[in-house]
Amino acid sequence: MRITREDVFRVADLAYLDLSESELETYRKQIDEILEYAGKLNELNTTNVEPMAQVLADDQTADATLREDVVVPCDVAPEILKQAPDPEPPYFRVPKVIER
Amino acid sequence: MMTTNWTIDGVKDALTGKKISARELASDYYKRIDARNPELNAYLTLSQDRAFAQAERVDALVAAGKPLPPFAGVPIAVKDVISTRGVRTTCGSKILENYIPPYDATAVQRLEAAGAVILGKTNCDEFAMGSSNENSAYGPVRNPEAPDRVPGGSSGGSAAAVAAGLAVVSLGTDTGGSIRQPGSFCGIPAMMPSYGRVSRYGLIAFASSLDRIGPFAKNVHDIATVLQIIAGRDANDSTSTTAPVPDYRAEADKPVKGLRIGIPKEYFGAGMDPEVRKKVEAGIELYRKLGCEVREIRMPHTDYAIAVYYIIATAEASSNLARYDGVRYGLRVDGDSLLSMYRKTRGAGFGTEVKRRIVLGTYVLSAGYYDAYYLKGQKVRALIAQDFRDAFTKVDAIVTPTSPVPAFKLGERTGDPLQMYLADIYTVTGSLAGVPGISVPCGKICGKLPVGLQIFGPPFGEGRVLQLAQAFEQAGGAAL
Numbered sequence: 001m002r003i004t005r006e007d008v009f010r011v012a013d014l015a016y017l018d019l020s021e022s023e024l025e026t027y028r029k030q031i032d033e034i035l036e037y038a039g040k041l042n043e044l045n046t047t048n049v050e051p052m053a054q055v056l057a058d059d060q061t062a063d064a065t066l067r068e069d070v071v072v073p074c075d076v077a078p079e080i081l082k083q084a085p086d087p088e089p090p091y092f093r094v095p096k097v098i099e100r
Numbered sequence: 101m102m103t104t105n106w107t108i109d110g111v112k113d114a115l116t117g118k119k120i121s122a123r124e125l126a127s128d129y130y131k132r133i134d135a136r137n138p139e140l141n142a143y144l145t146l147s148q149d150r151a152f153a154q155a156e157r158v159d160a161l162v163a164a165g166k167p168l169p170p171f172a173g174v175p176i177a178v179k180d181v182i183s184t185r186g187v188r189t190t191c192g193s194k195i196l197e198n199y200i201p202p203y204d205a206t207a208v209q210r211l212e213a214a215g216a217v218i219l220g221k222t223n224c225d226e227f228a229m230g231s232s233n234e235n236s237a238y239g240p241v242r243n244p245e246a247p248d249r250v251p252g253g254s255s256g257g258s259a260a261a262v263a264a265g266l267a268v269v270s271l272g273t274d275t276g277g278s279i280r281q282p283g284s285f286c287g288i289p290a291m292m293p294s295y296g297r298v299s300r301y302g303l304i305a306f307a308s309s310l311d312r313i314g315p316f317a318k319n320v321h322d323i324a325t326v327l328q329i330i331a332g333r334d335a336n337d338s339t340s341t342t343a344p345v346p347d348y349r350a351e352a353d354k355p356v357k358g359l360r361i362g363i364p365k366e367y368f369g370a371g372m373d374p375e376v377r378k379k380v381e382a383g384i385e386l387y388r389k390l391g392c393e394v395r396e397i398r399m400p401h402t403d404y405a406i407a408v409y410y411i412i413a414t415a416e417a418s419s420n421l422a423r424y425d426g427v428r429y430g431l432r433v434d435g436d437s438l439l440s441m442y443r444k445t446r447g448a449g450f451g452t453e454v455k456r457r458i459v460l461g462t463y464v465l466s467a468g469y470y471d472a473y474y475l476k477g478q479k480v481r482a483l484i485a486q487d488f489r490d491a492f493t494k495v496d497a498i499v500t501p502t503s504p505v506p507a508f509k510l511g512e513r514t515g516d517p518l519q520m521y522l523a524d525i526y527t528v529t530g531s532l533a534g535v536p537g538i539s540v541p542c543g544k545i546c547g548k549l550p551v552g553l554q555i556f557g558p559p560f561g562e563g564r565v566l567q568l569a570q571a572f573e574q575a576g577g578a579a580l
Binding site (some may be wrong): 003012014015016017019023027030031033034035037040041043044046049050051052054055056067079080083085086092094095097 | 200309404425427429444446452459463473475476477482517518521
């Protein structure tokens with residue numbers, strides 16, 4: 001077994017994800033199977049392989065220098081706040097975080 | 101007038117010949133959508149107001165005798181993970197059920213500026229995570245070719261809409277095969293451009309080093325026409341390249357005689373449906389007849405691609421999906437503290453597959469497991485990309501099946517995620533390497549279930565891919 005129920009619980013907590021008891025167990029089993037399968041990567045010796053941290057080669061990337069610092073209008077706050085579950089313009093309201 | 105099988109050129113001829121107006125054409129498509137969508141479930145949201153306003157602008161140009169832009173009046177569909185200003189964009193998820201983007205994706209903006217009429221948003225697996233469209237929170241899509249079967253995924257709605265004549269062309273997204281596989285299952289051409297070729301601005305992120313926007317169409321010529329519009333540098337996506345955009349239709353028209361085609365042995369192994377094999381082998385034979393030189397090649401790390409893909413894609417997803425927290429947009433489920441609000445919102449808003457991938461992705465990035473899984477995955481990803489570079493020193497393109505199996509029955513594979521993942525074996529390799537790929541129809545099993553032939557080209561070799569795809573289509577590949 002590669003992953004325990006406690007592991008799934010801990011990881012779901014890191015991801016701020018409420019999982020039900022049955023989800024915990026189902027995911028544990030399924031993820032265990034996936035990790036078992038992923039273990040086949042250990043067949044390969046990658047000691048001298050550089051990890052592929054980006055897709056494009058250096059000669060394919062866009063101009064790597066910084067763009068001009070141009071001011072463009074960005075008057076989008078009212079429209080964006082309209083999408084918020086609990087807006088109080090110009091703020092997003094959330095449950096109280098700091099106790100007095 | 102029968103408009104079901106219209107192409108971009110067909111629309112142009114009809115509009116300039118005043119056989120139909122853009123408004124009538126849009127109405128015609130909406131009538132057909134009303135008739136077929138209850139069964140197919142390809143569209144989640146229709147954007148009539150926006151579509152008719154655009155159609156009227158096109159009709160005004162026609163009336164004034166002004167030159168028409170390349171997409172004038174062409175009815176298109178857009179996958180619901182691509183942002184459309186003022187038009188609901190759900191990503192197939194309950195967490196974005198009522199989300200209305202305040203801006204357009206660059207690909208959408210460019211197509212509309214070229215005259216396209218956006219009919220609506222198409223169904224997909226939640227956040228593009230799936231290979232059958234069964235992970236949508238809004239129900240599965242049915243395959244127009246075989247309604248008891250899946251259309252493929254994750255861009256199932258975009259594929260089904262074009263295949264059923266509910267749009268002339270559509271946009272999908274491909275992270276591990278999500279354009280090419282549904283194209284193959286629904287029997288239409290479908291293309292994933294090179295990473296960096298098409299701006300991802302406005303594409304709601306799943307896995308940022310893999311996600312790409314690309315077209316579905318009735319023929320390869322239309323694929324080239326869409327790509328022409330959406331390709332090219334965009335200041336809003338720093339990974340979009342300044343590499344010049346060639347004339348794709350001219351590239352597609354070039355003869356293929358003498359081109360070297362590589363057939364990787366690793367793509368014809370166990371797990372492949374024998375009927376799919378027969379069709380793809382007939383497809384390779386067709387290339388021989390067209391004067392191409394067919395060579396067997398080796399791509400030794402192919403067998404590791406699924407493991408690498410499901411580590412890297414889920415790791416990136418766990419990070420990208422952290423933004424759904426109930427604060428700025430989307431669903432909020434109240435809790436007695438900020439953290440409990442986050443947990444409840446995400447627990448209730450995300451579906452089964454998305455939560456599974458967030459857990460897996462968080463795990464492979466977590467302390468103690470990062471080196472064993474994520475870093476190892478990135479190293480093997482480099483080896484897979486090297487396989488492609490090595491191959492392209494010997495051949496001009498690589499030809500493989502798109503999927504080891506044809507469209508399967510609804511519900512047949514939902515119980516076992518690993519088995520579902522393994523069916524992505526032939527598409528994830530090109531996703532990891534960043535190369536362009538297309539799926540073109542390669543006959544039908546028993547005259548019913550479409551098979552797709554996949555063509556990979558070198559990075560930014562879209563022209564070569566289109567050239568081979570069009571030659572295949574014109575030589576009767578779809579009827580093999």
